[in-house]
Amino acid sequence: MPEGDTVWRTAHRLHQALSGEELVLCDLRFPEIATVDLTGATTTEVVSRGKHVLHRLDNGVxxxxxxxxxGQWRVERADESGRWLRRADLRAALGTTQWAAIGLRLGMLEVLPTAREGEVVGHLGxxxxxxxxxxxxxxxxxAADPQPVGSALLDQRNLAGVGTLWASESLFLERLHPWTPASQVPRERLxxxxxxxSKLLDVSRLHAVQSSTGSRRRGEEHFVHARSGRPCRRCGNTVRVAMIGRAPQDxxxxxxxxxxxxxAPDDDGRTQRPMGSAGGRANPYRRT
Structure with a gap:
């Protein structure tokens, strides 16, 4: 799932392309809003809120x-938007005379009064x-959350924008056990x-490749994320993966x-195959 830095960059790109311009194209392919026509409205701004994108218009929606x-939002030239409109995974197209915002495989799409945005993002930290x-x-x-600190980071009510990548990387860098209850972690360590x-996401929002190591070369970007079964870059032991949180939110x-x-409490310590290794593609977390 795209994390806060990726969503921020998406909103920023949409804002640069659409803000201050009138919409001449509106094609929304979610059943509840398929008949909504926003042509004639002008984009005032596009912003991110955690992992949400809010595209505000001057007509109050x-x-x-x-x-x-x-899901993803792409920005394409308006004169090339026709081929995107024929795609089966298109969920939204909003365009000006110059640029078209193309929404593919979006997990959620709705149109609501701007004054009611709090109903969809007001719960976020x-x-x-x-x-x-x-x-x-x-x-x-x-500090008030009894969940494991790894789960607490993923709970958007505590702070918005952190997903499994940045939770895994930040906890590793801070040498914190992900399954320690957040409320039991000393405040100075929190x-x-x-x-x-904050530093990791602030740096990453400016780059297409997410990196915690300082390197953006393929295979060198992360310390632990997606590196189960491979040597730890710090100690040389084996990086592992386990589920955290209660199903179905685990x-x-x-x-x-x-x-x-x-x-981890449910990790029996048996050998884990490296992700992408032979025999492990169907389930990269499969144990042998």
Missing amino acids: TVHSHLRME PDVLGPDWDPARAVDNL ESLVARI RTMFYCPICQGGL
Whole structure:
């Protein structure tokens, strides 16, 4: 699922292409809004809120979208938009005389009054990349959460924009065990963790390749994320993956048991194949 830095960059790109311009193309392919016509309205701004995209128009409505697992917004030249409109995975097309915003495989799309945006994003905690970012409030939220700290980071009510990649990487860099209850982590360590997350996302929002290592060369971008079964870059032991959180909201968490204080509660320690290795493609977390 795209994380806050990717969604911020998406909204920024849409804003640059569409803001201040009148819409001459509107094709919304979600059943509930398929008949909505926004042509003639002018884009005032496109912003991100955590993992949500809010496309605001001067007629008082907002196009709200969420990319979920596979969605994306593309910006294409208006004179080339025709081929995109024929795609089976098209969910939205909003265009001006120069540019077209093409929404593919969007997980959520709705049109609502801008004054009611709070109904869809009001539950979110402070946005790591937003104007409302408040690290002290984020720390307070985490400190009050009895969930494992890895799950607490993924709970968008605590702070908005963090997904499994940045949760795994920040916890590794801070040497924190992901399954330690957040409320039991010393406050100074939560403050360091939140500062680390803020720095990682702030740097990453400016780049197409997400990296925590400083390298954007393929295979060198991350310390633990998607590196289960491979050597830890810090200690040389084996990076592992386990599920964190309660089903059906549980998510994958990558970690180093040596650097981060032991195995996950449900990790039996058996050998895990490296992701993408022969025999492991169907299920990269399969154990042998």
